[in-house]
Structures are given as C-alpha cells and as structure tokens.
Amino acid sequence: xxxSSAIVxxxxxxxxxxxxPVFVGLDIRIQRGLITAVMGPSGTGKTTLLRLITGQVMADxxxxxxxxxxxxxxxxxxxxxxxxxxxxLFQNGALLTDLSVFENVAFPLREHTDLPERLIRQLVLTKLxxxxxxxxxxxxxxxxxxGMARRVALARAIVMDPELxxxxxPFVGLDPISLGVILRLIRRLNDTLGITSIVVSHDVKxxxxxxxxxxxxxxxxxxxxxxPPELKFDTSETVKQFVGGLADGxxxxxxxxxxxFGELLSRSEDP
Amino acid sequence: xxxxxxxxLNDALEALGAVIQFLLRLIVNTPRALMRFDLISQQIFNxxxxxxxxxxxxxxxxxxxxxxQGYELLQRFGSEEAxxxxxxxxxxxxxxxxxxxxxxxxxxxxxxxxELGLMRATDQISAMEMMAVDPIQRVVVPRFLGGxxxxxxxxxxxxxxxxxxxxxxxxxxxxxxxxxxxxxxxxSVALSDINEGIVKSLIxxxxxxxxxxxxxxxxxxxxxxxxRATTYTVVTSAVVILFLDYLITAAFL
Amino acid sequence: xxxxxxxxxGTGAFVLLGFxxxxxxxxxxxxxxxxxMSPPHYDLTAKFDNIxxxxxxxxxxxxxxxxxxxxKIDFDEADFKAVVVLRIxxxxxxxxxxxxxxxxxxxxxxxxxxxxxxxxxxTYLKDKDQIDFTQSAFVLESLIGQVLxxxxxxxxxxPAAEAAPAAAPADSKAAAKPKAAEKAK
Numbered sequence: 001x002x003x004s005s006a007i008v009x010x011x012x013x014x015x016x017x018x019x020x021p022v023f024v025g026l027d028i029r030i031q032r033g034l035i036t037a038v039m040g041p042s043g044t045g046k047t048t049l050l051r052l053i054t055g056q057v058m059a060d061x062x063x064x065x066x067x068x069x070x071x072x073x074x075x076x077x078x079x080x081x082x083x084x085x086x087x088x089l090f091q092n093g094a095l096l097t098d099l100s101v102f103e104n105v106a107f108p109l110r111e112h113t114d115l116p117e118r119l120i121r122q123l124v125l126t127k128l129x130x131x132x133x134x135x136x137x138x139x140x141x142x143x144x145x146x147g148m149a150r151r152v153a154l155a156r157a158i159v160m161d162p163e164l165x166x167x168x169x170p171f172v173g174l175d176p177i178s179l180g181v182i183l184r185l186i187r188r189l190n191d192t193l194g195i196t197s198i199v200v201s202h203d204v205k206x207x208x209x210x211x212x213x214x215x216x217x218x219x220x221x222x223x224x225x226x227x228p229p230e231l232k233f234d235t236s237e238t239v240k241q242f243v244g245g246l247a248d249g250x251x252x253x254x255x256x257x258x259x260x261f262g263e264l265l266s267r268s269e270d271p
Numbered sequence: 272x273x274x275x276x277x278x279x280l281n282d283a284l285e286a287l288g289a290v291i292q293f294l295l296r297l298i299v300n301t302p303r304a305l306m307r308f309d310l311i312s313q314q315i316f317n318x319x320x321x322x323x324x325x326x327x328x329x330x331x332x333x334x335x336x337x338x339x340q341g342y343e344l345l346q347r348f349g350s351e352e353a354x355x356x357x358x359x360x361x362x363x364x365x366x367x368x369x370x371x372x373x374x375x376x377x378x379x380x381x382x383x384x385x386e387l388g389l390m391r392a393t394d395q396i397s398a399m400e401m402m403a404v405d406p407i408q409r410v411v412v413p414r415f416l417g418g419x420x421x422x423x424x425x426x427x428x429x430x431x432x433x434x435x436x437x438x439x440x441x442x443x444x445x446x447x448x449x450x451x452x453x454x455x456x457x458x459s460v461a462l463s464d465i466n467e468g469i470v471k472s473l474i475x476x477x478x479x480x481x482x483x484x485x486x487x488x489x490x491x492x493x494x495x496x497x498x499r500a501t502t503y504t505v506v507t508s509a510v511v512i513l514f515l516d517y518l519i520t521a522a523f524l
Numbered sequence: 525x526x527x528x529x530x531x532x533x534g535t536g537a538f539v540l541l542g543f544x545x546x547x548x549x550x551x552x553x554x555x556x557x558x559x560x561m562s563p564p565h566y567d568l569t570a571k572f573d574n575i576x577x578x579x580x581x582x583x584x585x586x587x588x589x590x591x592x593x594x595x596k597i598d599f600d601e602a603d604f605k606a607v608v609v610l611r612i613x614x615x616x617x618x619x620x621x622x623x624x625x626x627x628x629x630x631x632x633x634x635x636x637x638x639x640x641x642x643x644x645x646x647t648y649l650k651d652k653d654q655i656d657f658t659q660s661a662f663v664l665e666s667l668i669g670q671v672l673x674x675x676x677x678x679x680x681x682x683p684a685a686e687a688a689p690a691a692a693p694a695d696s697k698a699a700a701k702p703k704a705a706e707k708a709k
Contacts, residue, residue: 094397097393153398
C-alpha cells in the first residue's frame with residue numbers, strides 16, 4: 001500500500017462543462033489523517049471536485065491520484081474496487097427509500113461481502129451506535145428527520161471501514177443541535193478511525209471549528225489554503241469577502257445587467 | 272421548416288441509438304442480475320401481480336364487448352356459432368397482447384419510470400455508484416426483467432378472461448350454443464395463433480419495460496423531470512406498441 | 525421477514541396463474557392437445573391427388589363419428605400425390621382393409637375433413653397400413669368449371685352429355701365413388 005502522505009493528489013487539472021471552464025490548472029494535495037475543508041462561493045464547482053475525486057466524472061487534462069491510484073488509468077472494475085475504500089455522505093443522505101435504517105447500513109456489507117448474518121448485525125449496530133441511532137434501526141427513511149437521515153447515511157458510509165470519508169455539504173438545512181452533532185462526529189470519526197476526511201461546505205464558522213486544512217476555491221482555482229486561523233488573517237480580497245461574509249467584493253452582488261436607469265426609462269416609453 | 276424536420280429526425284435517431292445501446296447494456300448485465308433472483312421476483316410482483324386487477328377487469332369488459340359486437344356482426348351472416356372462434360382469435364392474436372401492453376405501460380411502466388426517476392433525483396443512484404454497487408445490475412435490470420416476464424403472463428390471463436367474457440355474453444345472454452362456441456374455436460384456432468400472441472407480448476414486454484426504465488434512469492433529477500419521464504413513457508410506449516404490432520402481424524402472415 | 529414471504533407467495537401465485545392461462549389457451553382453444561394427453565392410437569397413410577385445404581389437425585371420421593385426426597401431410601415426388609397420415613384412436617381397431625378415405629367439406633364453406641367408408645373385407649387395418657382407396661378433395665372452382673364446360677358441350681352435342689361423368693377426376697374406382705359418396709350423404 002502506497003504510504004505517501006497525500007491521499008488525494010490533484011495536479012494541473014482542467015475540466016469544463018459544455019465549453020464553460022470549471023477548473024483551470026487546479027492543484028490540490030490532501031493530507032492523510034487530517035480533516036480538510038473545501039470551501040468557496042456557490043457555483044465554483046465544489047461538488048464537481050468531489051465527483052472528480054470519486055471518478056464519477058473524468059478530467060479533461062491533468063492528473064488525479066487517489067490513494068496512489070491514477071484515476072484515469074483505472075478500469076471500471078478497478079474504480080469500483082477503489083471506491084470501496086472510500087465513503088461518501090451525500091447532501092440529502094441518499095438513503096435507499098425502500099430499505100429500513102438497518103438494511104441501509106447493511107447494504108454495502110451485503111453487496112460486497114459474504115459475512116454471516118450475525119456478524120453483519122453486529123457491525124451495523126456498532127456503526128449505528130457510533131452515530132447515536134442504534135435504537136432507530138427498524139425505522140424507514142421516510143420516518144427520519146433530516147439530521148437523523150444524514151447520521152444514518154454516515155453510519156452507512158463508515159460500515160466498510162474506508163480510508164477516506166467525503167462529506168458533501170453536510171450542514172445544509174440542519175438545526176443547531178444536529179449541526180453540532182455532525183461536527184463532533186466528523187472529528188471523532190476522523191480521529192478514532194484514523195481516516196482522512198474531506199468536507200465540502202460553505203459554513204465558515206462551523207467547519208473552521210474542526211478542519212485542520214482549508215482550501216478556498218474561486219474562479220476555478222485555489223485562491224487560498226492553510227489552517228483556519230491562517231485564512232482568517234489572509235489579506236486577499238477574495239478570501240476576506242468569503243470569510244467575512246461580505247455582500248460585495250470580488251464576487252459581485254449584481255448579476256450582469258444593462259444600465260439601470262436606461263432600462264427603467266425605456267420601458268415607460270413603450271407605446 | 273425542412274431544417275426543423277431534419278433536426279427532429281436526427282434527434283429521434285439519436286434517441287433510438289441511445290435506447291438500443293441501453294438495451295444492450297441491460298442484456299449484458301442480465302446473467303449476473305439473474306443471480307439475485309429475489310430482486311427479480313420482487314419486480315415480477317410489482318409489475319405483474321399488482322397489475323392483475325386492472326388486466327382482469329379490462330379483459331372481462333373487452334371480452335364482453337367482443338361478445339356483443341361479434342354476435343351482432345356474425346348474426347347478419349347467420350354465423351353466430353362462429354362467435355367463439357372470432358373472440359378467441361381476436362383476443363389471442365391482437366387484443367390480448369396490445370391492450371395488455373397499453374395498460375401495462377400506463378400502470379407498471381409509469382411506476383418503473385417514476386421509481387427510477389425519483390432514485391436519480393434523490394441521489395440514490397449516485398450513492399450506489401459511490402458504494403461500488405452497479406445500479407444497472409441492482410436496480411435497473413431486475414425491473415426490466417420483471418416487466419418482460421410479467422407481460423406475456425398478463426396477456427395470456429387477459430385473453431383467457433376475455434374469452435370467458437365473450438362466452439358470458441354470447442352463450443348466457445345471447446343464446447349461442449355453448450358446444451358450437453367451443454368446438455368451432457378449437458377447430459380454427461391453431462397453435463401458431465397462440466405463438467404469435469406470445470411472441471407479440473414478449474416483444475411488447477421488452478419494448479415497454481425498456482422505455483420505462485430508460486426514461487426513469489435518465490430523468491432530469493427534478494420534480495418536473497420525473498413527471499416528464501412518466502409522461503414520455505406512456506406516450507412513447509403506446510406509439511411503439513402499435514407500430515410493432517403492425518410489423519409483427521405482417522411478419523407472421 | 526414476513527414481508528418477503530407474502531411477496532414471494534404473491535409472485536408465485538401470479539406466475540402460476542399466468543402459466544395456467546397459457547396452458548388453457550394452448551390446450552383448450554386449439555385442436556392440439558398435449559402429446560402425452562392423447563389416448564393410444566395407430567397411424568394409417570392415404571394418398572390423394574388433391575387434398576384442397578385439408579390441414580394437420582383436421583378430423584377423421586367414420587359414419588359421422590370422429591375417430592381420429594390428420595397428424596402429418598407430406599408430398600410424394602415419385603407419383604406427385606399428397607401423403608396424409610391419419611392418427612386413429614386405438615379404440616377403433618376394426619376398420620376393414622378395403623375401406624376408402626375421401627376428403628369432404630364441413631358444411632358449405634367449412635374446413636376439410638377425411639371421411640372413411642367401411643369396405644367389406646374380413647381383415648382390418650393395422651398400424652402403418654395404407655388405405656388404398658381414396659377420393660380427392662372437392663374443389664369448388666374445378667366443379668364450376670366442369671359444369672360450365674358441360675353446359676356449353678351439351679348445348680352443342682346432346683349425346684356427348686353421357687360422357688360427362690367420365691370426365692370427373694381420375695381416381696381408382698372413380699365411377700363407383702361418386703355414387704357411393706352420394707349414397708353416404
């Protein structure tokens with residue numbers, strides 16, 4: 001097993017969607033064992049970055065190495081093997097609606113292993129206990145609140161003991177209590193399981209509390225990276241606007257439009 | 272205007288190509304999906320058993336209409352005894368496969384499309400891919416096979432109930448001799464007619480299930496997208512069924 | 525896992541119902557039963573000049589009672605005759621060897637069937653025997669053609685009318701056959 005300290009190594013990546021460039025010459029190195037946050041304004045392609053890392057989309061040029069494997073060189077079957085070493089938490093949990101909570105968490109085990117039933121049961125209950133939902137094992141996803149659904153999805157993501165955990169906007173729409181719970185879980189899981197976590201989010205305050213490293217994306221490139229304190233005192237306009245939550249700055253408030261008074265007046269002159 | 276026609280023709284051909292490619296992908300994944308027979312069994316239940324009520328009711332009414340209309344028509348030539356034969360051939364060769372397929376598209380086809388569309392819209396499909404489970408094998412192929420297997424069975428049930436419906440009207444209500452009803456039927460319905468009906472319903476099953484799972488799997492992941500997928504499923508299935516019906520009938524002649 | 529049990533039951537019941545329907549259709553609506561369902565039988569062959577639209581599965585009857593079915597239709601290239609295999613129910617094992625087989629029409633426009641008329645011999649037909657005396661199918665068009673031809677001929681030559689019956693299709697025992705057929709009807 002490759003023991004390089006970067007579990008995800010992206011170099012000079014280019015990626016466009018329908019001729020619109022999303023990333024140009026992107027360079028990101030994500031260290032093992034740390035919680036790394038990926039932040040940026042809406043639309044900078046944070047989710048796209050995750051899909052590039054997991055191999056759901058392919059880059060136009062440049063290289064991505066995950067756990068030492070060059071994604072471009074992998075066959076579909078080997079990509080699936082690599083994915084078993086990763087766990088992903090989707091924004092809305094993405095639980096399978098026709099299965100119970102227990103069955104959802106057991107799903108990867110049933111699909112990929114031949115473990116006997118009682119062993120599966122023990123594993124599932126252990127993971128559910130880790131996220132605090134062992135008692136909800138028999139509920140159906142429709143009966144869960146948003147926060148609970150996300151915790152079940154988290155249990156499912158760790159059931160195969162992955163090396164890399166990816167969180168796609170895990171804080172969206174959560175009440176403060178659930179938010180705190182997820183935050184603590186991210187930190188605790190990362191430390192007790194000895195894994196690497198990548199969190200995509202734009203909740204600056206929240207994620208700064210647990211992240212070890214932060215990458216700030218804007219305009220298809222990394223505009224800042226470092227520890228949360230380093231970012232707070234960064235002097236570039238882009239970083240200041242994002243971290244400070246300022247309405248106007250490098251990311252403009254106004255969507256491009258013709259001259260305001262000109263548009264108002266011309267309308268009132270219509271016959 | 273000609274340019275628009277050309278463009279839509281191109282789009283249609285492209286869509287056809289995509290659908291055929293999808294079908295090939297499903298066929299390639301079928302052997303492995305067959306190993307999870309419990310999934311397929313569940314889908315046979317969803318597409319077949321749950322459609323039984325509407326199929327049986329429709330079969331009964333269609334049969335009864337055949338009985339009434341057939342009697343009225345044959346009576347003009349003094350050939351009421353041929354009612355059994357007329358009803359049986361009409362049902363087994365045409366009405367059974369076609370009406371069943373249309374009803375299937377409406378009931379089971381839309382269910383398949385909306386299920387898959389919803390799974391796509393709520394990221395369940397992406398989640399499966401991320402968990403290194405091939406969604407085609409686990410979710411799509413079982414639904415496809417469930418539809419293909421259920422369709423000929425449903426068509427056969429439709430035809431049988433239809434024949435009894437025609438008998439109900441013809442023999443019980445209109446007084447056609449029961450013996451002639453069945454014996455003339457037996458004398459003129461050949462195994463090749465039954466075969467034609469089975470082949471038709473199998474082909475319709477493949478077409479309807481394919482269209483439904485394709486529309487659902489590639490639905491735009493929004494509420495409107497799923498709604499569109501279900502509408503397109505019914506409309507496209509109907510047109511394709513009727514078109515294929517003509518081709519197969521002509522081929523068998 | 526009670527849910528999956530009811531599910532399996534439901535699926536099984538549905539599939540069974542479907543196959544029952546298919547079985548019903550193939551056996552109860554067609555004239556073909558299942559091979560293992562047919563009673564013991566033996567086969568006889570008969571050669572005809574013209575079988576009309578006699579089909580496999582058409583009935584074989586004697587004195588109006590169905591005693592078997594046509595099981596195979598072949599063509600003999602040596603003498604250009606149709607070879608028909610009649611599958612006779614084993615119950616009827618006393619058909620005289622000099623019986624004849626004719627092809628009749630059901631009703632006026634119905635399908636064809638084979639009628640056997642008993643001869644007077646003491647020996648009976650066994651499995652794989654051939655019926656030597658046959659009468660071909662009644663083809664409406666040729667009869668109409670003949671009648672028209674006869675009308676024009678008889679108008680021209682009255683005495684030639686007596687030769688008309690001799691112009692009927694040439695079969696063995698052709699002269700005796702039409703009369704015997706009329707008697708049987």
